[in-house]
Amino acid sequence: MRHYANKQHSEREFQVGDWVFLCLQPYRQSSVHHTNCLKLAPQFYGPSQVLARVGKVAYTLDLPPGSRIHPTFHISFLKPKLGSNVAASTALPPLSDTGLVTWTPEKVLQRGMIKKGNSAVTRWLIKWMGLPDHDATLKDAASILDRFPDFNA
Structure with missing residues (x-):
């Protein structure tokens, strides 16, 4: 054993x-x-x-x-850590007072449309504040505007 x-x-x-x-x-x-x-x-x-x-x-x-x-x-x-050119997140995620992660969108890198059910939905490639470009994520535009009403796309 x-x-x-x-x-x-x-x-x-x-x-x-x-x-x-x-x-x-x-x-x-x-x-x-x-x-x-x-x-x-x-x-x-x-x-x-x-x-x-x-x-x-x-x-x-x-x-x-x-x-x-x-x-x-x-x-x-x-x-x-091996090598000198390793791309990784250098910061821990930002936290609110309650201990939850608080990411805020910085800018829209790309825009696109997809079919969801019988309607077209706008998707954005969002760059988050404090993260590099390769950590950007695809999100529905409506959900981003609901969560962050003051965000200017």
């Missing part, structure tokens, strides 16, 4: 100053990420720098000042 259990085991160790990605589990940490589709939620945030090693398996990270989570994590939540 030990042989098969150790087959999946990976030795990881980080030094102070190393860059790592932080694995956040949105179904467990609802104060960090709240979305309707957890399957498509980002799993890794960062990169963040290791500030200190706490014991054998815990590390303290240099998180952004707006994050509302404790900066010490078990090694199983960390993934080493």
Whole structure:
């Protein structure tokens, strides 16, 4: 049994100053990420720098000042950053006072029409504030205008 259990085991160790990605589990940490589709939620945030090693398996990270989570994590939540051109989200999602994620649209990158039932629906490719262009999402124009009435498309 030990042989098969150790087959999946990976030795990881980080030094102070190393860059790592932080694995956040949105179904467990609802104060960090709240979305309707957890399957498509980002799993890794960062990169963040290791500030200190706490014991054998815990590390303290240099998180952004707006994050509302404790900066010490078990090694199983960390993934080493490889290479210098990795495109990832550098900021944790913005949170409201109640702990829910508050994304605000910045601009419309593309517009399009799709058929939904017997009617045509306008879809927008929305760039969200604080996120790069490759994290833009397709949303119905009516739902965006309902949620954000002051948004100028």
